[in-house]
Amino acid sequence: MKNQMTVIFDAVSENEAFARNTVAAFCVALDPTVDQINDIKTAVSEAVTNSIVHAYPSGENNKITVVTTIDDESVHIVVSDEGIGIDNIENAMQPFYTTKPEQERSGMGFTVMESFMDELKVEPNTPNGTVVSMTKTIRGADWKKKKR
Amino acid sequence: MKIEHYRKSDELHVKLCGELDEHHSAYVRMSLDSLLDSDGVKRLYIDMSELAFMDSTGIGVLIGRYKRLKPRGVPIYIESPPPAVDRVLGLSGIYNIMIKAG
Numbered sequence: 001m002k003n004q005m006t007v008i009f010d011a012v013s014e015n016e017a018f019a020r021n022t023v024a025a026f027c028v029a030l031d032p033t034v035d036q037i038n039d040i041k042t043a044v045s046e047a048v049t050n051s052i053v054h055a056y057p058s059g060e061n062n063k064i065t066v067v068t069t070i071d072d073e074s075v076h077i078v079v080s081d082e083g084i085g086i087d088n089i090e091n092a093m094q095p096f097y098t099t100k101p102e103q104e105r106s107g108m109g110f111t112v113m114e115s116f117m118d119e120l121k122v123e124p125n126t127p128n129g130t131v132v133s134m135t136k137t138i139r140g141a142d143w144k145k146k147k148r
Numbered sequence: 149m150k151i152e153h154y155r156k157s158d159e160l161h162v163k164l165c166g167e168l169d170e171h172h173s174a175y176v177r178m179s180l181d182s183l184l185d186s187d188g189v190k191r192l193y194i195d196m197s198e199l200a201f202m203d204s205t206g207i208g209v210l211i212g213r214y215k216r217l218k219p220r221g222v223p224i225y226i227e228s229p230p231p232a233v234d235r236v237l238g239l240s241g242i243y244n245i246m247i248k249a250g
Contacts, residue, residue, distance in 0.1 A: 115239055
């Protein structure tokens with residue numbers, strides 16, 4: 001069965017824990033392992049933190065949308081903002097690349113998302129902003145065999 | 149987020165309790181720096197056993213402290229990171245510059 005949840009919230013750091021915990025709670029229906037839930041929480045936190053830190057320098061209309069879709073096997077998460085976008089996505093995805101080194105940013109956000117999820121896609125939003133799409137398979141071939 | 153600490157001769161022991169994300173990073177950074185400013189700290193031990201969550205923001209905080217302490221020759225020991233935190237630490241290569249203890 002397919003099931004979807006959408007949350008929209010202000011791009012403020014108070015909402016980082018809310019975002020990762022809400023997505024994690026929604027994914028519990030898939031019966032994930034503790035490690036899988038932790039991976040999802042960390043990846044969501046990275047994506048949301050990127051939008052909070054970078055997308056809205058003016059602080060106006062600073063909304064972040066997180067759409068989480070689960071089906072029988074996997075979770076698909078789309079984190080989008082309507083902010084200033086990323087100048088060079090390819091650069092941004094390099095490990096340790098950051099535009100804000102003075103703030104002690106590690107530049108590891110996309111690397112963490114890539115490592116902890118099975119698929120990661122980063123694209124410009126229309127008309128502006130950034131869309132981060134991530135997928136993680138929760139139930140493997142064993143489960144499918146058992147179900148049959 | 150809560151930070152406990154104690155001194156044992158020239159060792160500073162801190163324990164991070166809670167969730168270290170971007171929202172709490174400024175507090176952790178400032179607290180650690182003010183503790184590290186006290187005299188005679190020769191070694192820093194960071195107990196992570198009560199750290200329920202950490203994302204790459206925490207890596208930034210740790211690398212920042214490393215850069216401050218390196219000129220003073222103060223090594224950093226990471227103690228008891230939970231598996232999820234350990235994964236982020238391992239991925240970032242932090243164990244090349246800090247010592248995992250326990």
